[in-house]
Structure formats: structure tokens, C-alpha cells
Amino acid sequence: MEKFHNIGTTTDWIVMLVYFLLVMLFGSYFGRYNRSTQDFFFGGRRFSWWLIAFSIVATGVGSHSFIKYSAMGFQHGLSSSMTYLNDWFFVPFFLFGWLPIIVYTKIRSIPEYFEKRFSPSARFLATILLVLYMVGYIGIGFLTLGKAAQPLLPEHFTLFGQTFDITLMGIIIVIAIITGFYITFGGQTAVIFTDLLQGFILLFAGILLFVLGLDYLGGFKVFWDLLPVELKLPLAQFNEPPSFNFVGIFWQDGIAGSVGFLFMNMGLIMRFMATKSVDEGRKAATFNILAMLPISAIVVSNAGWIGKAVSIAQPEVVPPSIVPDQVFVVIANLVSHPGVFGFIMAALTAALMSTVDTLINATAAIYINDIHRPIKKYIGKKVTITEKENDRKELFAARIASIAITTLGVLSVLIFEKFPTVYEAHGFFHSTLTPPLVVAIFLGIFWKKFTPAAVMATFIGGVALMILGNYYPAALISPFDHGTEMDLKHPYTYIRALYNLFVCSFVGVIVTVTTVYQKRIVEILRSKRNHLQIFYLLNSVSVAIFISIVFNLFPLTILLPLAVVLIIFASISISYVVKYDPTNNTEGLTAWSIAKAKELFKGRPINDREGKKIKVNWKLKDGDDNTINFSENDMRTMAAESGDLVYISDARGYLGGLKSVHAEYGAPHNENGIVYINKEQKLTGLFVEGRPLSAEKEM
């Protein structure tokens, strides 16, 4: 395969450097809006839908990056876009299931949900799986960034007479240092605003590249006629080749990936949680999937399509044997002028950096919520410090965690770089890491009967069966392969997602429907004098079985029955040890009780009467009363009552809620058009003297 180096001119490098500096300065400016860890991680739950929708563009494009989609576009044509157009099937589950639950339960991370819904042990395992998922995602991001930068750089450089090779890992380490530096000083508000800016620039740069490419070829008609029919189809061939086929990618991306992206990508979820209300979150998600993703599909893939057309028309310019992951850079350089190429590269790599930033920020949030705080609680350190001091310390810990996570992300690249393309690495990663959590979250939300024993068995037994599938794909995954050929080097990269989803769901369902038998066994166990010893024995055997599966110590005929024994033992152990109340542990925590969750969020009955948004001037009031006070008439217009929740923001809509605050309605007064707020609300809302506010009832 033909590799390119030293692409680009000095002008391009200057443009890229200036772009990155400007973006960093822009982000740092918004970093000052972090007043607490709540702001650092969640941006304070205050933004408008459009701001979040556009800020997600950079995240979406970055994570489904232009390098891998251009590579697939070059090899397989327009079908490279199919993963951008298959996310709608799970939208109902997300908009009216998961989104209201995460907002109304005030959870700060997915593992925290697992503790509330199931048990602390479920939270522990969910944390491990989620951190692995996030770190893997960060690793994929770094690998893509490294592959984007490699063609721009020379093969080696000389310093003090010594020649040094420029390796992929070397490039990634330098990129990681820059990325880690930015995120540790920014926080969620900075990331949102940087992504917002980059979302616009990204769309512009991607479309510009397409226009320049079509112009280079001589117009759309020439481009369209050059592509063979197979490459114009929007969906890949049904079950071939193994490296890119429809059915495998449907299960890997359309099912596991879509649920993973919407339900367990903490980076994305934190964005939705940063919207001012659930309804705004719904608007942001819907707009993103309906409008932004189809445009993004063109933005990320078009270099590959243009590259294919050029390689047919002028094989001496773009050889068909080019390394697919280099197509994007080669085409961007070919069709644009010096400076423009630098701009396109800067825009697209900066967006990718944003994605990595978002994920690092999200993983740091998981660290603080699910590792740092529980450990502190467990140690039971009794040092009396103020809330502010505690917040400052946690912010520091979050920054240190960001650095550690960045390092782990770089190390994970070592696994992914073994795949021929980033796309395949990402596909394998999604197929392997998402199913246990996807199944656990999904059943946890929509099935009240899903128990702690079932969720733990899904994690432990499901993962054990997935590992067996990895060792014995021909025996275990082939029944699910839909006729896809098994590539011996990377067996069933995509369709393994179906097998993994199946085994995890199967374990979860079987353990749930056999709950009554587990309870009986536990009762018998408890009646024994040596029940504790039996419990420890069960656990020790389970650990031994799990280790034998991880290291593949026996043939499949022995390991498979052992996996079944592991599932039985794990579910009995969890039923024995976990105190689970099917009412308390599901109230407000499943889709069946969203109204209750909303009520718990508010702390009193919900007022769903539809009111109007109003514009008011604000005045400061004395005292520590946290309510805000409107006139009786204004409250009537908003259909609000004392005790309801209100959202007030700077009336300038283009600020997108940056200057805003949530509060509770207090007793009304008689001054129409005036709202009384306290000093803290003025500071939190960043309200400016003389600027009017808009106010609306939240619930």
C-alpha cells in the first residue's frame, strides 16, 4: 500500500497553528463560567436546545470521524454514510425513557443509576465497564488524530545530528499532551462553547471540501458517472466482504452503537443534561439526528467518494492502492489551495480533539462520582471542611483524573492500531464493549422485574460468554453470522455484536424469570448453620471459573458448562448478599414511573398547565430566601403557582442560556414586569444590570 508523507505547505501549518490557538483561547474564555464541579461537568443545566444541538455536531463528527469514513467511502462508496442514518430506531426509548430518568433522578453518572436501581456492587461493575468503554473511545480518537497527522509530517527528523523516526505513537503522545492540557483547564462550559464554534466551522469545512472536490472533477455529473453503481448504493452489500458488510454493521452500529451512543455515552448524555429542561434535551437530540447527522455523513465521507472518483479517472494522482486511512488528507490537499488545506485539516482535527475532550471530561466525571466520592465515603474521613473547599478539592482531583485518563487512552491505542483501518478497530470495539452495559441499562429502564442478580449475571456471565465467543468464533458466533464469511485474522468484527447482545440479553432474561427459584435456594442456604462459608465457596468457585474462561484454560466443551455454572452461582450469591426492595429500587428509576421521578425531582405535585414565556426586569432582594418573586399577573400568564419551578435567563436569545438560573416561585407581589432575585441567583445567573430577563415555568 502506498503511504504519503510531508503533505502540506508552511502556510498550511501556520493556518493550523493559528486555528488551534484561537480555539484554545475561545475555550479558556468560557472556562471562567465554571463556579463548581456541577458547572465543570454539566455546564449547570441551563442551555438552549440549539446551542447543544450544534455543539453535538463536533462530537458526533469527531467520534464517527472523517478519517475512518473517508477510508470506507474510498473503499465502499456512499454506503460509508449508513451508520449516520440508522440511529432513529431507538429515539422513542431515549426521548421518553432514558432522558427524563437521567434528568429527574439527578444522577451524575450512569454507574450512579446502577446503584440507585440495583446495588452498590452493580455500580462497581458498571463503573469498570463504562470506564473501559470511555477509555477505548478516547483511544480510538487518539488513533484517528495520529493517523490524520502522520501524512502531514516527514518520516523522520534530525536533531543535534541524530535522526529520529516520527512514529504513530510518538505523534499520538504529543497530541494527547495538547488535548489533556486544554481539557484540564476548561470544563464542560468551555467544551460546549468550543464545540459550538467548531460545529459550524466543521460543517463549512466539510462542505467546502466536497464543493472543491466536485470542482476538481468537473462537476457533480462527472463525479456521479465515474462511480460504479455498487459504490453509489447507500447501504453496503448484505453480508460481504467481512471487513464491511451491511448486516454486521447494522447490529454493531445500528443497534449496539445507537443504544450505546444514546444511552451510555456519558459525553453525549452530559450535553443533554446541560440543556435547561427535558423538552429542550429532546429538541437537541431530535434536531441532531434528523438534520445534523445526514449533513455530517456527507462532511465526513465525501473525501473518500471524491478520492474514489479521482482514482478511477486519474490513477496516477490517487493510486487505488493508497492506504485507506490516508485518503482524507491526500484528497483535501489535492483539491484545495495552500492555506485552505490547512484550514480544513485544522477544522476537522480540532473537532476530533473536541470529541476526545468531551470524553475525557465525561470520564473524569465518572471518576469523581463513582470512584473518588464512594472511596471517600468508604474510608469515612471525618474532616470538617466547607462545601466550597470540598468543591475546590474535587475540581483538582477531576483535573488530575483527566490527565490519568488521557494516559490510559493513549495506551489503549496499542490494541486498536493492530486493525487495518480505524473503522474496523472502532467496529470491533463497539461490538465488544457495549453489549453488556447496553443490555443492562435497557432492561433496567424498561423492565421493572429486572433484578440486581440479573444485572450482575449479565455483567459477569454475559462477559464470560462473550469471551468464549472471542476464543471460539466458529462455534459460537457463526450461528448468528447471516452468511458473513469469517476472516481468520479478525473474526466477525461486526456481527459478533449480535452474538454478544444475544448472550447478554439471554442471561439477563433467564436470571430474571428464575428469581423465585434463586430466592428459594437462598432461603435454604440461610437456614444452614454454615451459610457464610457456603457463600464464600460459591464466590471462590465463581472467580476460579471466570479466570479459567478469561485465560481459556480448558476446551469449549468444558468452558461452556462452566459458564452456565458461573451464571447460576453469581445470581445466587447476589440474591444472597443484596438487599433489594422491588418498590423502592424502581420508583422513579424505570420508564414505568417517570411521573413519579418528575414529582420527586420537584419535591411536590406537578403543575402541567401550559403557560407563556414572559419578559421581566429584575431587582435584588435582601436575605437568603432562595425563591424568586413575580407579580400575581405574571404568574398567571406563566400558569405558575408558588412552589413550582421556574427558569429565568438573560432575554438575549443568542446567549443560548449561558446567563440563566433555575429557581422556585415564591410568594407573588403586585409589581407587574418585575422579578425579585437574591444575590446568589444574580451571581449564578451572571445577570447584567439593566438587562431584562425572560422567565418560563419549568414544571
Place this chain on the structure above:
Amino acid sequence: MPSFFNSWLPFIYLYVVGGIFFLLGMVLIRRVKGIDMRQKKHRFWWKVMIFGYFYFMIIHALLIIAALYW
């Protein structure tokens, strides 16, 4: 010309299998009362969700027709 197996079968598979998940979601959110059809806002969202399913289906169908016959 690509065979039916590689042109329309992926489309049918996508919207039938994907459609089963979508339908399940729509039925489930009604059953659990996650969506309350008495509210004007929720009725709007119900229509948006149905629209989205057909919107993507039409995009894919048009792209396949364009690839095969244009």
C-alpha cells in the same frame, strides 16, 4: 447491476428489523405512560417520531433508486 440481495435486501432488513425495535419503543412508551397523549407537546413528539422513521426510509429509498437508475 447489483443483485436484489445487495441493493434492496439491506433496505428491507434495516426497516423491518429496525422497525421492530422502533415499534416496540413506541408501544412501550405509551404503555408505561412515558408519553402522555393528553399533552399537546407530547402529541407533537409522537408525530415527530413517526415522521423520523419514514423520513430516513424515504431518504434511503431515493438514494437506492438514484444509484440503480440515475
